[in-house]
Amino acid sequence: MTRVALLGAGAWGTALAMQAAPRHDVVLWTRSAAQAVALREQRSNQRYLSGMALPPALRIEHDLASVLRHAQGGLVVIATPMSALRELLTALPDDAAALWLCKGFEAGSGLLGHEIARTLRPHSDCGVLSGPSFAQEVANGRPTALVAASFDAALRDAAAAVFHGGALRVYTSNDPIGVEVGGAVKNVMAIATGLCDGLGAGLNARAALITRGLAEITRLGVALGARADTFMGLSGLGDLVLTTTGDLSRNRQVGLRLAQGLPLAQVLAELGHVAEGVLSAPVVLDRAAALGVEMPITECVVAVLAGRLSAGEAMRSLMGREAGSES
Numbered sequence: 001m002t003r004v005a006l007l008g009a010g011a012w013g014t015a016l017a018m019q020a021a022p023r024h025d026v027v028l029w030t031r032s033a034a035q036a037v038a039l040r041e042q043r044s045n046q047r048y049l050s051g052m053a054l055p056p057a058l059r060i061e062h063d064l065a066s067v068l069r070h071a072q073g074g075l076v077v078i079a080t081p082m083s084a085l086r087e088l089l090t091a092l093p094d095d096a097a098a099l100w101l102c103k104g105f106e107a108g109s110g111l112l113g114h115e116i117a118r119t120l121r122p123h124s125d126c127g128v129l130s131g132p133s134f135a136q137e138v139a140n141g142r143p144t145a146l147v148a149a150s151f152d153a154a155l156r157d158a159a160a161a162v163f164h165g166g167a168l169r170v171y172t173s174n175d176p177i178g179v180e181v182g183g184a185v186k187n188v189m190a191i192a193t194g195l196c197d198g199l200g201a202g203l204n205a206r207a208a209l210i211t212r213g214l215a216e217i218t219r220l221g222v223a224l225g226a227r228a229d230t231f232m233g234l235s236g237l238g239d240l241v242l243t244t245t246g247d248l249s250r251n252r253q254v255g256l257r258l259a260q261g262l263p264l265a266q267v268l269a270e271l272g273h274v275a276e277g278v279l280s281a282p283v284v285l286d287r288a289a290a291l292g293v294e295m296p297i298t299e300c301v302v303a304v305l306a307g308r309l310s311a312g313e314a315m316r317s318l319m320g321r322e323a324g325s326e327s
Contacts, residue, residue, distance in 0.1 A: 001025055002162050003074030005067045007088055009035060009060070011048035011135035011273075012101050013079025018139050019168055021058035025074075028060050029067040036062040048273075052139050064091060071096070075162055077129065081274045082106055085113055089120050097125040097155050099148065103183035104276040105283035112180045112224075125152040128176050129159055130183040131234040132242035134249075138168070145169040147234045149179035171234060178230030181221035185284055185298070186240040187251045187277030189213035192301050193244035194255020195311040205315075209297065210244050215326075216295045220284070223291040251277035258304060259311040281305055296321060 002024045006017040009030035017028040030036050039045060039060040044053055054060075061067050068076070068091070076096050078088050082104035092098055100113050109116070117126040127150025138144050148159035148170055156172040164170040173179055189210065196209050217240065218231045230236055243249045254275050257267040268275065281302045288295045300314035309317065 002158070003071050004162055005029060005071035005074070005076045006079055007064075007067070007076065008079035008084070008101075009039065009045060009048075010079060010081075011045070011139075012133075013077075014045045014049055014054075015135040015139035016077065016079065016101070016163065017058055018052070018055055019141075019166065020162055021055040023165065024162055025070075026058055027067050027070050028058060029064060030060065030062060033062045036060050049136065049139050068093060068096065075099070075158055077101065077159075082113070082276060082279070086116050086120065089117055089126075092121070092124075094121070094124060097152075097158065099127050099129045099150070099155070099159055101129055102276070103130060103180070103187060104280040105184055105287070107279050107283065110283045110287055112177070112184065114176045114180060125155040126150065127152065127155050127159065128179050128183070129163070129170075130179050130239065132238040134242070134246060136248060141167045143167050143169070145171065145234055145238070147171045147173050147179055149173040149176040149235070151176060173230065173233070173235075175227050175230045177224055178221050178226030179235040181224060181226055182217055182231055182233075182236040182239055184276070184280050185217045185220060186213075186236075186243050187275070188281045188284055188298050188301050189217070189240060190243040190249050190251035191255040191258075191275075191277045191281065191305075192297050194249075194252040194257075195259045195301070195304060195314065196255070197252075198256040198259025199311055199315060201315065206244075210240060213244070213297055214240055216297055219293050220288050220291070220295065223293050224287075250275040254278060255311075261310075264305060264307070277301075278305060 004026045076098040078100040082102040131146035148156045150156040160170040303309040
């Protein structure tokens, strides 16, 4: 039995805690004292996973220092949005091994998770747990496959040992760059596919968009130091297919609603959850431009989010591009 600290009681952190708690000593940390009380009393996360009972063994805490002491010698998993990753990595003890679940680029710095960790904790083990996964299905015990990626073999094996079992299958990878790029940029492609489907462009258009989206993701990933074959795996093609076609995808919902002509501010307010692709899209485009990587789908998504193009104008822009070689 491993001691595990899940930092962040949103949908995804709660879902993983629910799966691990029956087999390991798991504490779920929430920033909000009121939420901690509610989770303990109701034994469910009504805001994010309504109606799903928390395992009796799962403990919920609000005191971060206490939770980190609990996980000493065990595993810390950061399950917050990308905007809080830097803060929590800074709070960790120097010897703590940590994984994160967030998918995106940090606003402002434009850094991926492993790049943030490298600046803050250059001598500490770290990595990412990612893959095609909706929190609601994980919490419900639906079969799901994930990938634990780190430059450190011991950490990725520890993550697999904790989460692999039952309805969860965990693979390992030594390419955290590729796993992070796939997880971040697929959110942008999900917005694009939502726009496409919201316009009623058809299944042919959707298939083409997903395929060319994978090409964009791969180009950027390789330029950032990833291996091309990583993007044919769970965190690349797998996560892309799920997020672009599944209606539980928040980023896809953003695209669908923008295609209806709703303003972005209204879409995000009604969504009620973080859609990382909205924040990541301009950062992805900036990093691609700095590396000389062409990303026309991402460029159109950024223009739609900024209000410079309508969904229809973005589609016409993509279809009007000159013919070229697929490879």
